[in-house]
Amino acid sequence: MKTQNNRAWFLVLPVLLLVAMNAIIPLMTVVNYSLQETFGDNLFFWSGTANYEAVLSSERFHYALIRQFAYTFIILAIEIPLGVAIALAMPRSGGWASLCLVLMALPLLIPWNVVGAMWNIFALPDIGLLGYGLNWLGFDYNYTNQPLSAWFTIVLMDVWHWTSLVVLLAYAGLRSIDDAFYRAARIDGASRWAVFRYIQLPKMRQVLIIAVLLRFIDSFMIYTEPFVLTGGGPGNATTLLSIDLVKAALGEFNLGVAAAMSIIYFLMTLFVCWLFYTLMTQEDAKAEMRR
Numbered sequence: 001m002k003t004q005n006n007r008a009w010f011l012v013l014p015v016l017l018l019v020a021m022n023a024i025i026p027l028m029t030v031v032n033y034s035l036q037e038t039f040g041d042n043l044f045f046w047s048g049t050a051n052y053e054a055v056l057s058s059e060r061f062h063y064a065l066i067r068q069f070a071y072t073f074i075i076l077a078i079e080i081p082l083g084v085a086i087a088l089a090m091p092r093s094g095g096w097a098s099l100c101l102v103l104m105a106l107p108l109l110i111p112w113n114v115v116g117a118m119w120n121i122f123a124l125p126d127i128g129l130l131g132y133g134l135n136w137l138g139f140d141y142n143y144t145n146q147p148l149s150a151w152f153t154i155v156l157m158d159v160w161h162w163t164s165l166v167v168l169l170a171y172a173g174l175r176s177i178d179d180a181f182y183r184a185a186r187i188d189g190a191s192r193w194a195v196f197r198y199i200q201l202p203k204m205r206q207v208l209i210i211a212v213l214l215r216f217i218d219s220f221m222i223y224t225e226p227f228v229l230t231g232g233g234p235g236n237a238t239t240l241l242s243i244d245l246v247k248a249a250l251g252e253f254n255l256g257v258a259a260a261m262s263i264i265y266f267l268m269t270l271f272v273c274w275l276f277y278t279l280m281t282q283e284d285a286k287a288e289m290r291r
Contacts, residue, residue: 083166116228147237
């Protein structure tokens with residue numbers, strides 16, 4: 001019977017302790033705030049679950065949550081198929097493949113606040129290339145006072161910024177497929193759609209699950225780009241859950257409600273991550289059984 005040597009865990013123990021200190025202590029602080037109320041002067045009063053009840057019964061929270069889920073659903077519905085399509089169209093080897101990979105990685109290197117500032121100028125209806133061009137073509141576009149235009153802009157900005165991540169993951173999944181599958185498909189006379197459906201898509205399943213998980217987390221917790229671009233406006237049209245949370249904490253100094261909202265926010269994200277982790281482990285177990 002083969003014995004396992006677990007002494008290697010001691011090498012990563014300092015990192016685990018550091019991560020625990022940086023994660024658990026702030027989390028416990030937020031939990032403490034969520035169970036108390038303050039009126040300034042660093043005086044706190046126990047309120048129990050009143051802050052959680054206030055958040056869960058608030059129409060403001062419900063509308064922000066609906067906007068957040070709508071935004072995340074739109075992002076996933078666009079970026080996942082688009083990323084797979086671009087990855088399929090990219091060359092598999094040679095200098096062009098390297099050039100395409102570099103170009104795909106460029107948007108990911110731009111800081112989030114810079115992306116928001118860039119698109120703020122790019123989408124201005126008077127001087128921005130996007131805004132001026134759409135108005136010149138006859139579209140009534142002004143993201144500063146039209147909710148639909150504001151939603152169109154923040155979605156387009158996210159697609160431009162983050163589709164590259166899906167492309168790179170899907171491309172890595174495609175490159176991992178053995179050429180023997182393609183040779184067998186050519187011998188059988190399989191169409192491109194058949195190759196995609198029965199070879200490429202099943203082989204990319206794991207990386208696509210990772211792509212969906214990463215894009216869900218990023219889009220569900222996004223703050224900087226839409227805040228810099230629209231500030232949550234016009235009105236509350238683009239006030240996503242993260243923006244509403246910051247407004248409650250810093251704008252209104254309602255620390256108890258903001259802390260309770262952040263805990264609920266965290267638990268929802270953690271639940272979805274658990275679902276994806278369960279799905280991935282089940283896929284791994286099925287793959288092992290096939291072998």
